[in-house]
Amino acid sequence: MNLFLLSLGCARNQVDSEIMLGRIKTAGWTIVEDPEEADTIVVNTCSFIEDAADESIEMILELAHYKQPGKCKRLVVAGCLPERYRDQIADQLPEVDAFIGTGAFDRIVEAVEGSTFSGGCLLPDPVTISPQEKDAPRALSASHMAYLKVAEGCSQHCTYCIIPKLRGKKRSRPPQEVIAEAHDLLAAGVKELILVAQDTTSYGKDLQPSASLSQLVESLARLPLQSLPSSGTAVNSTNIPGAWIRVLYGHPESIDEAFIKTVASYSNICSYFDIPIQHVSSAILKKMGRNYKRADLERLFDKIRREVPGASLRTTLIVGFPGESEQDFNALLSFVENTQFDHLGVFLYSDSEDLRSHRLPDHVPAEVAQERYDQLMSCQLDISARKYQQYIGQTLSVLVEEPVEKKLYAGRAPFQAPEVDGMTYIKFGPAQPDPAIGSFSQIKVSDAMEYDLIGDAI
């Protein structure tokens, strides 16, 4: 029996999809890349914001077409969409044979093999499932990089965010389980381990005994040195590393000094800080349910840049949050101009009746929010272009990811995370051997665009 799975949404969803695929393969199914060849199709959905929910529905309807004249007999929808719209979903999408929520990923095999669930849905409380079952088989989407989920759920109370309702309160995985999985991934040839959670920097505080992200990352940073033949040193310099580690989705309230110092101390941890701040205006932050002020953020980013020379800073912002005045927006814009982030993502506020922020007064018209979005992105374009110019002439280690054309490959430097940041393009001379995908190349940067670099392999 053949199965096709489409994974939508974030990196954490991708881990869930890979684990579901691991279970399905273990049950004897063959995973296919073309939905036309599939007996069963699974869509692992996202519903974090309205656009994501719309995309999920669009993809479900598109894939449902394979059921009519085709081979496909069963369509299963998993994840955040059924979890969020649990009361209406089965009536709204009659094309779907089974829905399983975020608390039922461990029952995916039953769902694809034809079990019937009451009302077509299996939606247990998400907190009843462990963040990731120990030793769960996993079918990786790429052989050279893997996301490593360190916790599931979130115990923060941001008023614009549905995640705690969809994923439950934060549950960290025991450090020994994360380390064992990392070891297996490195032994299988993974060259970039990317730690993810909803609020990654608060990792471990819910465990008994409690653990910390800094201790965990330090243990992981020692792994490649023990388990891989290369030195694993100097991610940002000319030495080729064995593997590198990256941490995504930090939180300004939970990132601590020990973590910053650990990143500074280990050369195989990318000096990359992804800390979504969302806003800087005190009035807006308060309405968002975020307990910090602009001055705290200034201190935090100054500290990171002082303690980790060459640190790359990434953040995300929301514009058009209810009540955001011109003055609030100007404060945000000036913060972006002053901080000079290396990478910036901006989202338009996405409203929904099931969010606490929906009940706030003074919703911002869509065209005003769009204008603010454009202003921030144009400001960041100049910052990014200027920063990337400074790399010209420098030598960097780059993880090779895919061929683009003859003797041209796309990869990422340590300051470029997958999907969200730019790429580094590597040119190989006629006499140079082509690189293996997932190997590290040293390059000399020869040119820079706004969000991408180009260099020659050396």
Ligand code: SF4
């Ligand atoms: S910390 Fe992130 S995941 Fe948690 S509630 Fe806030 S925005 Fe949502």
